[in-house]
Every structure is written in structure tokens, then in C-alpha cells.
Amino acid sequence: MSILLDGRTRVLIVGASGRQAQRHVPFMREYGTRVVAGVASGRTVDFEASYPIFDSVSESIKAIGTIDLAVLFVPASRALDAAAETLGNGIGTTVVLAEGVPFRDGIEITRMAEDFGLRVIGPNCQGIISPGRAKVGASGGKSPARMFKPGRVGVVSRSGGMGAETCWLLSRAGIGQSTYVSIGGEAITGSRLADIARLFEGDPQTDAIVCFGEPGTDQEEVLANDIASGAITKPVIAYITGTFVEQLGTGRSFGHAGSMIGTNTGSPSGKRRLLQEAGALVAERWRDVPNLVGEVVSTCTST
Amino acid sequence: MAALLESDAKWLLRRHGIAVPRGMVCASPSDVAHAFDELKTAVVVKALIPSKGKQLAGGIHFAESSAEAVQAATRLLGVSIAGFKVREVLVEIRERLSRQIYVCVELDFQAKSYRLTVAANGGAGVERELANGVGRSLHFYPGALPWAYQVRDLLVDCGLQGEVLLRTPEVIVGICRAALEADATLLEVNPLGILEDGTSCAIGVLASVDESSVYRQPDLAPRSIPHVDQLLRPLTAWEAEVDALNRSMPDGGDIRFSEFPDGDIGMMVLGGGAGLMALDAVARGGGRPANFLDMTSAAGQAEEKLYRLTKLFLAIKRLRGLFIGSNIGAFLPVPIRMRGITRAIREDLSTKGRFPVVIRLAGIGDDEVDPIIEGLRITYFRDEVTLEDAIEAFMRQVEATA
Secondary structure (H helix, E strand, O other): OOOOOOOOOEEEEEOOOOHHHHHHHHHHHHHOOEEEEEEOOOOOOOOOOOOOEEOOHHHHHHHHOOOOEEEEOOOHHHHHHHHHHHHHOOOOEEEEOOOOOOHHHHHHHHHHHHHHOOEEEOOOOOEEEEOOOEEEEOOOOOOHHHOOOEEEEEEEEOOHHHHHHHHHHHHHOOOOEEEEEEOOOOOOOOOOHHHHHHHHHOOOOOOEEEEEEOOOOOHHHHHHHHHHHOOOOOOEEEEEOOHHHHOOOOOOOOOOHHHOOOOOOOOHHHHHHHHHHHOOEEOOOHHHHHHHHHHHHHHHHHO | OEEEOHHHHHHHHHHOOOOOOOEEEEOOHHHHHHHHHHHOOOEEEEEOOOOOOOOOOOOEEEEOOHHHHHHHHHHHOOOEEOOEEOOOEEEEEOOOEEEEEEEEEEEEOOOOEEEEEEEOOOOOOHHHHHHOOOOEEEEEEOOEOOOHHHHHHHHHHOOOOOOHHHHHHHHHHHHHHHHHHOOEEEEEEEEEEEEOOOOEEEOOEEEEEOHHHHHHOOOOHHHEEOOHHHHOOOOOHHHHHHHHHHHHOOOOOOOEEEEOOOOOEEEEEEOHHHHHHHHHHHHHOOOOEOEEEEOOOOHHHHHHHHHHHHHHHHOOOOOOEEEEEEOOEOOOOHHHHHHHHHHHHHHOOOOOOOOOEEEEOOEOOHHHOHHHHOOOOOEEEOOOOOHHHHHHHHHHHHHHHO
16 A cells, blocks of 8 residues: 555645646656646636646635645745645645745644644655655656665655665665655654654555664654554664764754754764664665665565 | 844844843944943943854953953954954943843754743853753744743742742743744843843843744844854855855855865765765765765756866865765756766866766766766766765775875
């Protein structure tokens, strides 16, 4: 089944007339994503697409029925309002692609999602791809098959590019992916590593979980806790980058706003240690990830 | 995150109706003399530097006469404190305080909310107090400032009683409002002084603001000092050049760049996660990275941006090698990137043969790269190798050249 997204998921494009949507939505549809409608407020007169376009989320729901997932192609300055709209209209999953969403807005978005009991992925994420079925966002561009292969390993990453490349590494080794979720590099993020890991835990078509982590935040620490407590029982294979920046000390961020090491959490060595103690396999080198997966996945299938 | 000078942090509070000591920003000793004449009372002279939260050691002087004030300013101006050159000082009235309270509003990333912390005895040494757990906190969200009564509850919990509870809570709510509206990541008032008449005055103020919000803070934008808050020091010359490159790009530029002054391996790896991994791979190979870099390329300017960026790297004399890489690209065609990069390499005479250049760029159009790199002494990889493998090969070349 994969998680969050497959060929049957009814997808809404928010910000349909923007450059990003115009580039990526055709690739998404070619890949198999079921795009049922798009929102381009105020542009319905002059903007045409090969799928129905509306002025608002509520108009689109009225016209075409249930929407399962909304992907926001809007710029950072409009992300909050767009998320408020999709959440307010009860859409189950909202994927916020924009980079540079202010912290204050990120806090509002995540709070709203919690209040409504709905899911937000991102901001500043690459999207989601269930190989062979569907994708939302930019993963793989025109040729996702170059990087992504259908299979039974779930991949979750704080880095969009490295998560995709991890899928490529796995595919090269003959290990396919059930779903790859890019959760984004922000310090305030809608779904954290552990949230996605729990979804993989509940997916009968995922046998193991691969996680690409970074310095900063306490996401890997929380994941380690979930493994230790038994909330996650499937094998977890993790690679945590940031050994070099760790020795530079605390208080600095690199690239992602979320990568800042704090005083008590956030150090890559701490994350690795906690994950290992909890029972996860932690790769020394990123290229060892497929080998480690091979160790546990073959164990699974042989029983 | 961007830092504000104390004078601008106080301007922010004044804008929200919170009293601050009357004062002036002075750039010279004669400015200071003039300020003292205006203020006509004992003053505090404070060095204006972006500070990440520590009280300025040696950056504050008290003066009871014009001569003392001028002397203090002369001692401070032009001097370096915590790596920053003091260009201006703040001269303000020294208020007589009956009490000093600690107030801090900051982003709590783990709780995904804002956190207000108060403590009964602010001023110098409050950090130790806070570490001992005397502070009291509450969390709040953008849609809902704390009620004054909730702040009063915190103050009571800190052991405060009596008159201070009358008006201070509202002032503290005002500080919360100022923090929210300015998109502050940190707004610390230490101390919030209680004057003898019971009113309050923000005596010491530190603020950092979210750089992603600059577009909606037109008044704050010119006052915010970018990146400094995370670098803890002024921009190096190389960082300043990259900053200038950013500012000159029509899209505002999005290159995030930090120099490691004691490193000599140039890293142009696009993508935050890839960049971090590349640093690790270089270090494992015995190298010392000279920098971290991350950028998103808008297709329209990618070639020009990469050309100018590569030129900046080639101009850094201490570098022993340059590695250029990225995640396997799904959109921006590789030839566009390579044209920008190779144009800089061809133009550069000083590094010809001087050091290894290894490029690992894979993605759309990577089969069209050969004519672009014709005749250049560089090593080019597509996705036949991983980023880590490419860096290992690069480090072997660097060692061989040494």
C-alpha cells in the first residue's frame, strides 16, 4: 500500500498557476498521481490546465468531491494562508513545499494541524514518492525511475536531496522503496522523523525503515525513544550526517535552519549513540546503508 | 537568524509602547559629549555590537560627567569586543531601579511554540540563577498572547509580591507582542527595571529576528545584521564576497556560506544534506574543509551564479583543491551548471595546474558534458560513483599534489 500516497490518492494542487506547479504537475501526472483538481485563486479566467481549476479549496471540494491530499506549490509568504485553507477544509494531508517559511508561520501551521488532527508534511520539503505508484512534489523530476524503484523499504529524510539519493543508492543495490517522504529541513516541521516512522510501522508493505538524519533538533532522539519503547518494531537503518560540524560546537546552523546543535540535543554523535542503544543499525558511511538493509531485510523474508 | 543592535531592539520595544531609557546612539566622542549635555544626568555608555546573548564583558561603563562619558566612549569606540568592532555606542540615562526582573521571549523549536520566561532577579548573573531553576515559563502561540493574569501567575510563582504585580504583567505581555510582531526568535529584556514609581523600563535588551521574515518587516530589514547571530563573529572577507554576490542577484540570492578559516579544501556542494555529508567525507580523508556552502539554484540565474561563485573559490589562495558536487539533479540540467563552472575555470590563470578540481554532477543532460570540459584538467563524475566515492578520489588527488 505504501504510506500517505498511492495511485488512488485524490490530490489537489494549490498554487496551480505558478511556475513550480506548471513544471512539476505534468511529471506527477505522467508518473501516475491522481490529480483531481487545482486551485489558482483569481486566475481561473486566464489560466488553463488539463485538469479542473478552481478559485478556492472549498469550491474544488464542492465540485469534485473528496480530496485526500493537498500539495502547496505556493511561495513561502503564502504558505500559512494556504495551509490554513486546506486544513480548515478538512483535507487529511497537506504537503508544504516552500522554502523560507517564517518560523512564526511554521508554528501556526503545525499548531493548526494538531488542533484539527490532520497531517502536515514540511515546509521546505521535496515531497512524497511511492515508487511505481505516485508522487507529489519534485522528486525525480521527469524521470523518477532513474532514482526510485518500487519495493518494501520506507525512506524518510530531513534532507530532500540526500533522501532521494539514498533511494538511488538502495535502488542500485536492488532494494526498492515503498514510499520516500522528505520531511524538510526546518526546525519547525509538520511531521517529524518519528511520525513518519510510525506510519511505516503500520504499513504492511514496508519491511524496514531507512532514515537520513542531520545535526540539530531532537527528531532522531525521539525516534530512538520510539524504537526503545517498542512503538517501532520494524528494523531501522539510519545514517546521520554532521560529524564534522559537531566539532565546531553548538549554536551554529548550516544550510537547514534545523541543523543547529543545541546544548542538550542535536549532536550527531548523540543521535547515533541513542539510535544504536535503542536497537537501530547506524551506518558509519552512507554507502553502507544498502548492506545494512540487506542484513535485516533478508532476515525478515527468510522467516 | 539576524541580530539587532541594542539600540534597534529598544526602538522595537518603544514602537510597542514599552518604555526604554532615554538615550542616543553616538559614533564619536564629540557625539557623546553632546548626548551628555542633552541628557543632563548620570549615564550608561554601552558598546553597540550584535551579541548572541552574553552580557558584553567590558562593554558597559557608567559616567557621571561629560568627561567620564567621553573617556568611556574613547575606550570603547574602535575596539574589538567578542570579535566585533565597536563603531557606535549607546549613551542613555542611568535609571534608578528598585528591582530588576528578567524577561525572555524566545522560539522553542522542540515545543513548536514561543516560550516566555521570567525570573525575579535579573541583571548580571541571571544565567546562573536560571540554570538553578528559578525561572518560570509559559508557552504561547501566535494567535494568542498570554493573558496578563497568566504572566502575573508566573511572577507570583517567582516569589514576587505587592506593587510590582500591578502593571508589570501588561508590560511583559507587550514584550511578547513585540516579539511576535517582529518575527523575533529571541527578545530578552534583562533587566526589565522597575523604577521607584512602580513603572517599568527595559534597561538591557537583546534581540534576534527570523531572516525568513525580512520580506514582511520593512522597518526591521535595514536594522538587522544577517548571519552574525549564528556565526558569533563578523563576516570574513570571503563570506562578505559571497554575501555581496547574493545581494547582487535579482532573486535576492540564496547561497548560505560559512568559512572555516583554518581549512584549505574548497567545497562547492549544493544541497544542505549533501554539503554536510561532503564535509564528513573530506574530514575522513584527512582534509580540512575551508567552508560550508548550500544553495538552491533558480534555473534562470544558475549559470551566472555558479560562474561567479566558482571564481570566488578560485581566488582563495590558500586552497589546495576544489570539490564541486550536488545530489543527482532532477531539474536543472547539468550542462547549465557546468558551463558556468567551466567558464570560471577557463578564465582563471592562477590555479592552472595548481590544484585538483573534481566535479561530481549527475542528472539531466549529464551525457552532454564532454564538449564543455574539453581540454580542462579536471576530473568529472556522473552517477557512476557516489558523492562520498568522488570525494575520496578527490582527496587522493589532493594528497598526491601536496
